[in-house]
Amino acid sequence: MSLLDVRGLRVSYDNADAVKDLSFTLQAGETLALVGESGCGKSTTALALMGLLPDNAQLGGQVLFEGQDLLSIAPRQMRQLQGNALGMIFQDPLSSLNPVLTLGEQVAENLLAHTDLTRRQAWKRAEELFALVQLPRPAAHLREYPQHLSGGQRQRVVIAMAIACQPRLLIADEPTTALDVSVQAQILELLARLRGELGMGLLLITHDLGVVGQHADRVIVMHDGHALESQPTRALIDRPQHPYSRGLLQASLGAEHDQHYLNNRLAEINIERQPGQATRYSVNSSHYGPGRKPRAPAGNPALLKVSDLTTGYGDSTVLNRISLEVGERESVGLVGESGCGKSTLSRTLLRLLPARSGTVEFDGRDIASLAGEELLGWRRQVQMIFQDPYAALNPRHSVETILDRVQRLHGQNDPGQRQQARLAMLDAVGLARSSLARLPHQFSGGQRQRIGIARALILKPRLVICDEPVSALDVSTQAQILNLLVELREELGLSYLFISHDLSVVRYFADRILVMEQGQIVEQATPHTLWHSPRHPYTRRLLAAIPGAAAPSPPPLPVSGLRFAVGW
Amino acid sequence: MTTAVLQSAPTGYSESVWTALFRNPSALIGATMLALVLTLALLAGTLYPGDPLDMVAMPMLWPGDDPGYFLGSDSLGRDVAAGIAHGARGSLLIAASATLISVLIGGLVGALAGYHGGKLGDVLMRICEVFQTVPSFLLVIVIVAIGNPTLGIIALAIGISSWPTVARLVRAEFRTLREADFVTAARSLGFSNSAIILREILPNALAPLVVTTSILIAQAILVEAGLAFLGMSDPNQASWGAMLGSGREQIASGWYLTALPGLAIIFVVLALNLLGDGLNDALNPRLRRYIP
Numbered sequence: 001m002s003l004l005d006v007r008g009l010r011v012s013y014d015n016a017d018a019v020k021d022l023s024f025t026l027q028a029g030e031t032l033a034l035v036g037e038s039g040c041g042k043s044t045t046a047l048a049l050m051g052l053l054p055d056n057a058q059l060g061g062q063v064l065f066e067g068q069d070l071l072s073i074a075p076r077q078m079r080q081l082q083g084n085a086l087g088m089i090f091q092d093p094l095s096s097l098n099p100v101l102t103l104g105e106q107v108a109e110n111l112l113a114h115t116d117l118t119r120r121q122a123w124k125r126a127e128e129l130f131a132l133v134q135l136p137r138p139a140a141h142l143r144e145y146p147q148h149l150s151g152g153q154r155q156r157v158v159i160a161m162a163i164a165c166q167p168r169l170l171i172a173d174e175p176t177t178a179l180d181v182s183v184q185a186q187i188l189e190l191l192a193r194l195r196g197e198l199g200m201g202l203l204l205i206t207h208d209l210g211v212v213g214q215h216a217d218r219v220i221v222m223h224d225g226h227a228l229e230s231q232p233t234r235a236l237i238d239r240p241q242h243p244y245s246r247g248l249l250q251a252s253l254g255a256e257h258d259q260h261y262l263n264n265r266l267a268e269i270n271i272e273r274q275p276g277q278a279t280r281y282s283v284n285s286s287h288y289g290p291g292r293k294p295r296a297p298a299g300n301p302a303l304l305k306v307s308d309l310t311t312g313y314g315d316s317t318v319l320n321r322i323s324l325e326v327g328e329r330e331s332v333g334l335v336g337e338s339g340c341g342k343s344t345l346s347r348t349l350l351r352l353l354p355a356r357s358g359t360v361e362f363d364g365r366d367i368a369s370l371a372g373e374e375l376l377g378w379r380r381q382v383q384m385i386f387q388d389p390y391a392a393l394n395p396r397h398s399v400e401t402i403l404d405r406v407q408r409l410h411g412q413n414d415p416g417q418r419q420q421a422r423l424a425m426l427d428a429v430g431l432a433r434s435s436l437a438r439l440p441h442q443f444s445g446g447q448r449q450r451i452g453i454a455r456a457l458i459l460k461p462r463l464v465i466c467d468e469p470v471s472a473l474d475v476s477t478q479a480q481i482l483n484l485l486v487e488l489r490e491e492l493g494l495s496y497l498f499i500s501h502d503l504s505v506v507r508y509f510a511d512r513i514l515v516m517e518q519g520q521i522v523e524q525a526t527p528h529t530l531w532h533s534p535r536h537p538y539t540r541r542l543l544a545a546i547p548g549a550a551a552p553s554p555p556p557l558p559v560s561g562l563r564f565a566v567g568w
Numbered sequence: 569m570t571t572a573v574l575q576s577a578p579t580g581y582s583e584s585v586w587t588a589l590f591r592n593p594s595a596l597i598g599a600t601m602l603a604l605v606l607t608l609a610l611l612a613g614t615l616y617p618g619d620p621l622d623m624v625a626m627p628m629l630w631p632g633d634d635p636g637y638f639l640g641s642d643s644l645g646r647d648v649a650a651g652i653a654h655g656a657r658g659s660l661l662i663a664a665s666a667t668l669i670s671v672l673i674g675g676l677v678g679a680l681a682g683y684h685g686g687k688l689g690d691v692l693m694r695i696c697e698v699f700q701t702v703p704s705f706l707l708v709i710v711i712v713a714i715g716n717p718t719l720g721i722i723a724l725a726i727g728i729s730s731w732p733t734v735a736r737l738v739r740a741e742f743r744t745l746r747e748a749d750f751v752t753a754a755r756s757l758g759f760s761n762s763a764i765i766l767r768e769i770l771p772n773a774l775a776p777l778v779v780t781t782s783i784l785i786a787q788a789i790l791v792e793a794g795l796a797f798l799g800m801s802d803p804n805q806a807s808w809g810a811m812l813g814s815g816r817e818q819i820a821s822g823w824y825l826t827a828l829p830g831l832a833i834i835f836v837v838l839a840l841n842l843l844g845d846g847l848n849d850a851l852n853p854r855l856r857r858y859i860p
Binding site (some may be wrong): 015347350352375376379380382383384386387389391392393394395397405406409410439441455459477 | 748749750752753755757758759763764767768771772809853854
């Protein structure tokens with residue numbers, strides 16, 4: 001008998017299907033990955049298995065867990081399984097821990113609810129669990145609050161809670177999406193090891209094919225609530241059968257990719273939905289058409305020149321003597337983990353934050369000396385694209401208002417010309433002309449990012465600062481946006497400063513890469529050189545942490561962990 | 569740019585705020601109730617010409633006793649119906665002007681403190697706290713006692729006592745929105761501070777502000793009623809609170825004298841609350857219906 005046997009699972013809300021006829025099995029000790037982009041139904045599936053769907057969800061089919069149908073058992077029985085035989089890890093470690101309880105109380109609470117341990121024994125067990133998930137100071141952490149720990153450590157606590165009662169099935173819903181790359185690798189490593197030691201079945205839900213390649217035995221690719229393909233991981237990666245899986249694999253930039261925008265476009269997935277018919281999938285060619293190949297920007301004079309820039313907030317120094325250049329028509333990638341000062345840099349370059357010392361020169365002029373009309377004229381030439389397309393657009397303004405306000409501010413007085421320019425810009429970023437009258441929330445994430453790009457480009461800038469422009473987007477949308485940015489650069493002669501935490505994206509997009517650590521630039525090289533002969537240890541660490549990279553052997557287990565694993 | 573794939577954009581449009589408002593049952597009921605009271609206030613002079621404080625009838629007529637005075641008369645023989653109609657005028661006028669004063673002061677202080685923060689924000693918030701530490705009804709009584717109890721002074725007093733609520737709310741909204749990416753975008757595009765405050769931030773802070781405003785109006789009516797009840801309101805002006813105050817002495821023999829103006833106050837306050845609720849939904853672009 002399989003540990004988990006899902007037969008024809010259907011979930012719908014108000015007659016709109018979220019999951020349609022999904023069937024799969026999961027054996028004990030196996031890792032099964034559900035892969036898909038946002039809205040494909042993967043998280044809904046996880047919530048359905050855990051019995052956590054809201055009341056207005058209608059369920060159908062069977063979910064057999066050790067032969068028992070989870071969809072038809074009484075709520076009381078279900079509660080006994082939740083957190084006990086069924087463990088779940090959520091995406092955001094910041095919000096899945098209660099900020100007013102100590103970590104020890106939270107873990108012990110779960111143990112007290114499901115086992116007959118005394119309070120003292122539960123705390124002891126919690127300490128063992130913390131050692132098992134390799135938290136640095138197990139005994140001390142018990143009395144700490146969630147905010148004392150880093151994101152990665154918090155996710156370890158969440159994992160410790162999920163495995164506290166030795167679940168037989170562990171569901172991990174995007175367990176590493178909110179974490180930095182180097183932390184992500186450690187957490188995945190930990191999950192893989194725990195699965196082996198505790199003999200759990202692991203259902204890994206993710207949008208990231210890199211994660212899947214390394215850690216899953218089998219993969220199910222989902223889209224629109226359907227399972228499109230189910231295969232052993234190796235087979236899927238080597239020989240994807242379905243065009244959608246093929247497109248996802250081509251569009252995602254894992255550790256092993258050798259793509260660069262000068263050589264090829266990223267593959268885009270086309271999805272045609274027609275009422276009454278099956279959805280049709282196809283993959284766009286990743287070759288440039290004749291004459292459309294981008295030209296390398298080699299040897300252009302510097303447009304932006306930053307020398308010895310130091311800045312910070314209050315008493316803390318965030319940027320420490322940074323120097324960099326961006327040439328005319330060049331794409332410069334800036335890579336670093338969260339908190340390294342990337343966003344502070346972009347704010348300083350936009351003159352939203354004053355420099356403490358050092359200079360920022362644009363086209364030969366120190367931007368600190370600009371004022372009045374000159375400042376406005378300079379702002380026209382430097383624009384920014386933001387990370388979160390949801391937050392970057394005023395929810396109360398239509399697309400037309402968003403663009404028109406910018407145009408009028410910058411002295412475009414003829415309404416007819418403004419309208420012409422707006423329509424041309426919508427064409428350029430690939431949005432329908434009818435979009436003008438809509439409000440931002442009526443668009444998908446990728447479309448919103450296109451609106452953000454249109455706003456940045458409507459003034460015909462020369463330098464565009466892209467602050468993580470694709471990290472909030474799905475893989476296939478990411479490919480579309482990156483292709484668009486490359487095209488626009490050719491069309492409009494733009495220079496990019498492309499800030500990202502994702503080395504593989506930067507490798508595709510940049511002509512030159514800067515690596516930033518704690519407010520300093522530690523290495524600077526072309527993508528090829530950086531990939532094949534990184535010099536700085538931090539760069540090497542970043543490279544090794546990309547999912548799918550040849551993983552270093554895991555550190556030896558602490559003895560206490562082993563003792564626990566064969567414990568009660 | 570022939571290679572760019574046109575994204576299939578939605579082809580419909582959002583309904584307007586007005587359409588959304590009139591689709592909302594609670595807003596519709598609230599607006600209708602309020603319209604009724606406004607009509608009554610406007611027509612008070614035509615329906616009941618002459619001073620509503622004049623003694624015109626037999627004292628203590630019960631409603632229905634005399635068809636000429638269908639809501640009865642009080643212990644001095646004043647027409648209750650005329651008092652309610654003219655009282656609507658006074659109560660609404662004071663409430664509306666008091667709220668206007670309160671929103672203007674509170675909005676300005678809150679916006680400045682929230683957007684700029686720093687020392688200016690600290691000073692403004694300390695001033696705000698000074699006002700909040702004094703019980704607001706007491707403050708109104710003190711101001712009215714110092715000046716003359718005219719409509720203007722009473723409105724000013726109520727406005728001054730209630731602006732800190734607005735200022736705190738506006739400040740909190742502005743502090744959150746100030747950090748939003750679309751505000752950073754506006755700053756990087758070169759928009760001035762006033763353009764950002766008025767066009768980017770304010771529309772997003774409007775929903776809670778409008779709801780608070782409707783509650784403030786209701787509160788102002790209650791405060792004015794309280795003042796009149798204590799006999800501190802304009803003695804030459806008919807008002808629901810004054811009617812409550814004078815009817816209180818006859819509550820055993822003629823309870824209708826307190827019940828009728830009380831019902832009028834409940835009616836208006838309920839109308840404003842319903843309308844505020846509906847406005848909150850209608851002003852949220854996400855809740856507006858989408859017409860394909």
